[in-house]
Amino acid sequence: MRSSAAFIAALAQVVSVLGQAIPAPAADGRYTISAPGIKAQFIPYGASLTNLFVKDKNGKDIDVVLGYDDAAYYPIDPGHPVYNSIPGRYANRIGKAQYKLDNKTYITQDNDGGNTLHSGTNNWSFRFWNVTALSADSITFSIIDASNSSLGLFGRVESSVTYSVTNSTWNIKITAISPEQRTPVLLTQHTYFNLDAYKNPATPLVWDHTLYLPYSKRYLEADQGALPTGKILTAQPGSINDFASKAGVPFGHAKNEPAFKGNCGADGVCEGYNGYWLIDDAPKDAVVLTLASPFSGVKADLRTDQPGIVLYSCSWMDGSAPIKSTQGLNSTQKVVKSSCVAIEAQDYPDGINKPEWNRTEAQILGPGETYNWQSSWTFSLL
Ligand SMILES: *[C@@H]1O[C@H](CO)[C@@H](O)[C@H](O)[C@H]1NC(C)=O
Ligand SMILES: *[C@@H]1O[C@H](CO)[C@@H](O)[C@H](O)[C@H]1NC(C)=O
Ligand SMILES: *[C@@H]1O[C@H](CO)[C@@H](O)[C@H](O)[C@H]1NC(C)=O
Ligand SMILES: *[C@@H]1O[C@H](CO)[C@@H](O)[C@H](O)[C@H]1NC(C)=O
Ligand SMILES: *[C@@H]1O[C@H](CO)[C@@H](O)[C@H](O)[C@H]1NC(C)=O
Ligand SMILES: *[C@@H]1O[C@H](CO)[C@@H](O)[C@H](O)[C@H]1NC(C)=O
Ligand SMILES: *[C@@H]1O[C@H](CO)[C@@H](O)[C@H](O)[C@H]1NC(C)=O
Numbered sequence: 001m002r003s004s005a006a007f008i009a010a011l012a013q014v015v016s017v018l019g020q021a022i023p024a025p026a027a028d029g030r031y032t033i034s035a036p037g038i039k040a041q042f043i044p045y046g047a048s049l050t051n052l053f054v055k056d057k058n059g060k061d062i063d064v065v066l067g068y069d070d071a072a073y074y075p076i077d078p079g080h081p082v083y084n085s086i087p088g089r090y091a092n093r094i095g096k097a098q099y100k101l102d103n104k105t106y107i108t109q110d111n112d113g114g115n116t117l118h119s120g121t122n123n124w125s126f127r128f129w130n131v132t133a134l135s136a137d138s139i140t141f142s143i144i145d146a147s148n149s150s151l152g153l154f155g156r157v158e159s160s161v162t163y164s165v166t167n168s169t170w171n172i173k174i175t176a177i178s179p180e181q182r183t184p185v186l187l188t189q190h191t192y193f194n195l196d197a198y199k200n201p202a203t204p205l206v207w208d209h210t211l212y213l214p215y216s217k218r219y220l221e222a223d224q225g226a227l228p229t230g231k232i233l234t235a236q237p238g239s240i241n242d243f244a245s246k247a248g249v250p251f252g253h254a255k256n257e258p259a260f261k262g263n264c265g266a267d268g269v270c271e272g273y274n275g276y277w278l279i280d281d282a283p284k285d286a287v288v289l290t291l292a293s294p295f296s297g298v299k300a301d302l303r304t305d306q307p308g309i310v311l312y313s314c315s316w317m318d319g320s321a322p323i324k325s326t327q328g329l330n331s332t333q334k335v336v337k338s339s340c341v342a343i344e345a346q347d348y349p350d351g352i353n354k355p356e357w358n359r360t361e362a363q364i365l366g367p368g369e370t371y372n373w374q375s376s377w378t379f380s381l382l
Pocket of ligand 1: 103
């Protein structure tokens with residue numbers, strides 16, 4: 001295990017390579033930015049958010065995202081749940097570990113039961129990004145992704161993510177270029193929330209949170225390996241995958257239905273949600289998702305320029321990971337199954353292999369083009 005001191009020394013080296021006046025992170029390995037009502041902390045590994053403090057209904061600052069206290073643990077964590085980092089260059093799955101581009105078939109790495117997940121084993125969430133700009137309320141991380149450094153993804157891609165905070169809002173902006181050749185690019189911020197910061201004595205689970213996706217009646221059918229089949233389904237009001245018909249409905253509204261266990265596949269083992277909801281006809285800058293918790297009173301509103309959202313309700317969390325010292329009621333608590341939700345605004349998963357969705361060209365980046373991705377989370381009280 002690397003010591004924290006060695007880890008921070010390595011970070012300082014990364015920063016100094018740039019030859020710019022970017023200060024080293026604090027002794028705990030983190031960079032902190034803040035604005036009224038919000039404080040966010042980051043590490044270069046995966047360009048990850050480690051802590052996000054917002055006000056609860058008692059006026060206390062609570063840390064509403066998952067992560068670890070020890071910044072040095074992220075790179076060695078065998079579980080690696082992609083905690084609030086940027087997976088890339090093609091997030092989520094590439095079906096059958098291959099894609100066709102300009103009449104040529106490319107083979108990608110099979111690291112997820114026959115499919116490619118998050119581009120394979122050299123994915124962006126496993127790399128130390130460079131800090132390329134920093135101020136009191138904003139930080140930019142950058143990455144240069146060499147051709148074929150993730151198997152079968154060719155051409156150099158350069159990307160940056162800028163995180164900033166303003167008045168209880170966390171803003172995220174990602175850009176990328178691919179100057180050498182056309183290549184699949186699909187990015188997201190893979191943010192895990194528990195809006196109670198694990199402090200609800202009644203339950204650590206997120207099923208009492210409420211979830212509303214007003215423009216998302218439609219979702220993608222997926223197979224047992226969470227790979228979209230190509231079919232687009234419409235959720236009937238009140239049905240298990242319906243979060244569109246009514247505001248303020250508990251996230252776990254269907255948790256007692258027999259189909260809930262297995263609703264996200266794995267032959268009945270994946271409980272709850274691990275799928276993609278389309279955003280249809282949302283006005284510009286509309287709130288497309290509201291997650292809230294009656295216990296803490298925290299309400300989180302998502303705005304995004306992306307055409308849909310991945311929801312994953314942490315079915316694979318096995319209770320081995322600790323919570324942070326900023327969270328919970330005591331230090332014995334663990335990240336148990338269904339105690340968090342990952343919310344990832346992004347383009348349609350495996351869209352490069354699904355021409356019927358008309359997303360293929362939008363997911364290919366080539367010379368002369370710039371990829372842009374933008375989202376924000378605004379926090380307030382219920
Ligand atoms: C791909 O093949 C089709 C059919 O042979 C052809 O019309 C098209 O021009 C090819 N596209 C490219 C980019 O080579
Ligand atoms: C991402 O890359 C790391 C490092 O190569 C690897 O250990 C990990 O399994 C990869 N993640 C996935 C989901 O393949
Ligand atoms: C960080 O910057 C250095 C110097 O420009 C470069 O060699 C390195 O590849 C960059 N790291 C990443 C992850 O892009
Ligand atoms: C891509 O990388 C793999 C190793 O990961 C290598 O076997 C293969 O030859 C590379 N392909 C090209 C065209 O460079
Ligand atoms: C900050 O946000 C709150 C709640 O959305 C709003 O009432 C207030 O006017 C905002 N203040 C500024 C300075 O934007
Ligand atoms: C810690 O908190 C959990 C969750 O409320 C509780 O189940 C457990 O009994 C507590 N343990 C101690 C030692 O207080
Ligand atoms: C794709 O485009 C075709 C032709 O315009 C259209 O019929 C079809 O509905 C579109 N598919 C989706 C998923 O939007």
